[in-house]
Amino acid sequence: MPEKNLKRYWRTNLSYLAILLSAWFLVSFLCGIVWVEELNTIRLGGFKLGFWFAQQGSIYAFVIIILIYIRLMNRLDRKYNVNE
Amino acid sequence: MDLQMWTWLLIAITFSVYIGIAIWSRAGSTKDFYVAGGGVSPIANGLATAADWMSAASFISMAGLISFSGYDASVYLMGWTGGYVLLALLLAPYLRKFGKFTVPDFIGDRYYSNIARSVAVFCALIVSFTYVAGQMRGVGLVFSRFLEVDITSGVLIGMIIVLFYAVLGGMKGITYTQVAQYCVLIFAFMVPAIFISIQMTGNPVPQLGFGSAGADGVYLLDKLDGLHRELGFDAYTSGSKSRLDVFFITAALMVGTAGLPHVIVRFFTVKKVSDARKSAGWALFFISILYTTAPAIAVFARTNLIETFSNKAYSELPGWVANWEATGLLKFQDKNRDNIVQYLADPVLNELTVDKDIMVLANPEIAELPNWVIALVAAGGLAAALSTAAGLLLVISASVSHDLIKKMIYPKISEKGELITARISAIAAVSVAGYFGINPPDFVAATVALAFGLAAASFFPAIILGIFVKRMNKEGAVAGMVIGMLLMLYYMMRFKFDWFGGGSEEDWWFGISPEGFGTVAMIVNFGVSLLIAFLSPKPPEEIQEMVENIRIPSGAGEAYTH
Numbered sequence: 065m066p067e068k069n070l071k072r073y074w075r076t077n078l079s080y081l082a083i084l085l086s087a088w089f090l091v092s093f094l095c096g097i098v099w100v101e102e103l104n105t106i107r108l109g110g111f112k113l114g115f116w117f118a119q120q121g122s123i124y125a126f127v128i129i130i131l132i133y134i135r136l137m138n139r140l141d142r143k144y145n146v147n148e
Numbered sequence: 149m150d151l152q153m154w155t156w157l158l159i160a161i162t163f164s165v166y167i168g169i170a171i172w173s174r175a176g177s178t179k180d181f182y183v184a185g186g187g188v189s190p191i192a193n194g195l196a197t198a199a200d201w202m203s204a205a206s207f208i209s210m211a212g213l214i215s216f217s218g219y220d221a222s223v224y225l226m227g228w229t230g231g232y233v234l235l236a237l238l239l240a241p242y243l244r245k246f247g248k249f250t251v252p253d254f255i256g257d258r259y260y261s262n263i264a265r266s267v268a269v270f271c272a273l274i275v276s277f278t279y280v281a282g283q284m285r286g287v288g289l290v291f292s293r294f295l296e297v298d299i300t301s302g303v304l305i306g307m308i309i310v311l312f313y314a315v316l317g318g319m320k321g322i323t324y325t326q327v328a329q330y331c332v333l334i335f336a337f338m339v340p341a342i343f344i345s346i347q348m349t350g351n352p353v354p355q356l357g358f359g360s361a362g363a364d365g366v367y368l369l370d371k372l373d374g375l376h377r378e379l380g381f382d383a384y385t386s387g388s389k390s391r392l393d394v395f396f397i398t399a400a401l402m403v404g405t406a407g408l409p410h411v412i413v414r415f416f417t418v419k420k421v422s423d424a425r426k427s428a429g430w431a432l433f434f435i436s437i438l439y440t441t442a443p444a445i446a447v448f449a450r451t452n453l454i455e456t457f458s459n460k461a462y463s464e465l466p467g468w469v470a471n472w473e474a475t476g477l478l479k480f481q482d483k484n485r486d487n488i489v490q491y492l493a494d495p496v497l498n499e500l501t502v503d504k505d506i507m508v509l510a511n512p513e514i515a516e517l518p519n520w521v522i523a524l525v526a527a528g529g530l531a532a533a534l535s536t537a538a539g540l541l542l543v544i545s546a547s548v549s550h551d552l553i554k555k556m557i558y559p560k561i562s563e564k565g566e567l568i569t570a571r572i573s574a575i576a577a578v579s580v581a582g583y584f585g586i587n588p589p590d591f592v593a594a595t596v597a598l599a600f601g602l603a604a605a606s607f608f609p610a611i612i613l614g615i616f617v618k619r620m621n622k623e624g625a626v627a628g629m630v631i632g633m634l635l636m637l638y639y640m641m642r643f644k645f646d647w648f649g650g651g652s653e654e655d656w657w658f659g660i661s662p663e664g665f666g667t668v669a670m671i672v673n674f675g676v677s678l679l680i681a682f683l684s685p686k687p688p689e690e691i692q693e694m695v696e697n698i699r700i701p702s703g704a705g706e707a708y709t710h
Binding site: 070073074077081084085088092093096097098100101104108109110111112115116118119120122123124126127129130131133134137138141145146147148 | 214219222225226229230232233234236237238241355358359360361367368369370385386391394395398399402420421422425426428429432433436439440443696699700701702703
């Protein structure tokens with residue numbers, strides 16, 4: 065693969081990582097810890113929302129984040145023809 | 149059939165399955181032994197990773213821990229799952245592309261230095277040994293509680309089983325037994341949870357059940373918060389730890405998870421880079437089933453516990469209470485001699501002490517579930533402990549036979565010789581682990597946090613920088629790992645073991661507990677590594693090329709020539 069394509073492939077990968085890791089930080093550290101008291105004033109059925117994020121929501125979100133990553137990277141690999 | 153019969157039966161069945169798989173999947177080469185031949189499918193690897201990851205502590209103790217600390221225990225839930233996002237996005241695909249056998253392999257090759265390799269071997273051994281001792285102890289506990297044999301015999305039986313399939317099958321044997329063990333442990337965890345959820349809320353999905361209302365129409369969590377307030381405890385859904393400390397502990401557990409060698413090495417076993425990503429996704433999916441159920445069990449068990457005991461006459465307590473009193477895990481002391489159980493937050497007036505491990509083990513009895521469900525929990529606990537122990541033992545034996553002997557001491561060793569060495573080191577590792585299981589040193593409980601802190605402070609930055617910063621050289625990486633690790637050890641020893649002057653909570657730096665300090669040590673490692681790297685010469689040309697090569701997925705198969 066030419067040098068320039070390699071650079072572009074890597075840069076796109078890094079931007080995916082930046083976005084997905086921000087989501088990772090948001091659902092756990094922000095919604096589950098930093099903002100937990102504010103979110104606890106909102107109810108989700110029997111759950112206080114902050115508590116729900118800390119013990120349930122963040123974990124679901126982690127699974128979804130990895131799923132999105134797998135799809136994005138498989139597409140990117142095909143585009144730059146670096147898949148196996 | 150009585151409980152004893154059911155327990156023996158289920159344990160006999162599951163153990164024969166594990167042994168059968170071990171015989172079927174014997175390792176014929178070092179590649180089989182270290183990475184299962186490199187041909188494991190992403191789903192199988194995901195299942196095996198999940199079983200490898202979920203230890204006796206996850207299975208037996210975690211729900212109880214959540215039960216007693218409510219919101220504060222969220223650090224474990226987020227910390228031990230969020231690490232998989234880091235693994236999937238930042239480590240697994242690149243390490244798979246690199247395509248060697250162990251974590252010290254990567255550190256040693258990427259930093260072209262046997263010093264870096266030795267530091268990595270040292271960290272891998274410390275982390276794995278502290279962790280494995282707890283697993284053998286878990287095996288002993290389950291045996292002694294459910295089968296009424298003493299802990300020593302329990303540990304010995306466990307050792308023989310692990311020896312059999314780890315020594316014979318290596319990674320290949322371990323992988324496929326772990327697939328079976330995941331099925332056993334998740335079934336054993338979910339069946340009682342579903343039963344109890346239906347009993348208490350009418351909802352068969354525990355994850356939704358604990359956010360629903362009970363028969364009296366009050367939301368379960370509101371009821372529990374109310375009960376807690378009445379008895380003087382902190383509200384269940386809000387914590388008592390400082391926000392900053394919760395933040396740092398969660399981060400340390402996440403990063404530590406992503407840096408644990410027995411987890412990382414699992415991603416060397418799949419065929420290609422895209423499979424490594426996929427299997428990280430599967431692993432977290434399988435793990436999340438247990439991790440989202442545990443907080444539900446915690447709430448059910450906590451409510452049940454309070455309702456069973458609080459202000460009830462001692463003579464009218466259900467029959468299982470006496471069984472657990474006999475084990476010493478449940479204690480009632482009638483301080484004011486009124487024959488009524490006062491369960492209160494105030495230690496002076498409180499009359500009931502409950503060990504947290506009871507919450508999962510006794511839950512089926514508390515909910516009056518049939519005997520086979522109770523026996524199932526024993527089999528599940530054993531599956532969880534054995535699978536994790538085996539994974540750790542493999543890391544230890546690979547560190548010795550591959551990283552130490554083949555790569556450093558005696559490089560000319562033949563393939564056959566290396567395989568024999570690997571098997572002998574596995575036997576030695578099981579024996580040491582078994583010894584610690586029978587005679588647990590006091591520091592075992594304290595050192596699990598140390599294992600995560602060390603992994604966070606040493607491996608994680610070295611691997612991340614090795615992949616994402618081409619300029620990173622051996623001077624930077626070695627300095628970072630050594631300083632990060634020493635800082636972590638110092639802080640742990642000072643505040644956990646009272647060495648170097650000791651100190652209480654007021655002396656913690658920035659109010660961060662030893663459990664959360666891994667995050668600080670990791671940040672220091674990153675800082676030191678980068679600073680030194682930019683002050684010293686660039687890494688050699690071929691190393692920079694290697695980094696370029698790790699970053700693109702194609703050609704992972706070729707990288708396998710060893």
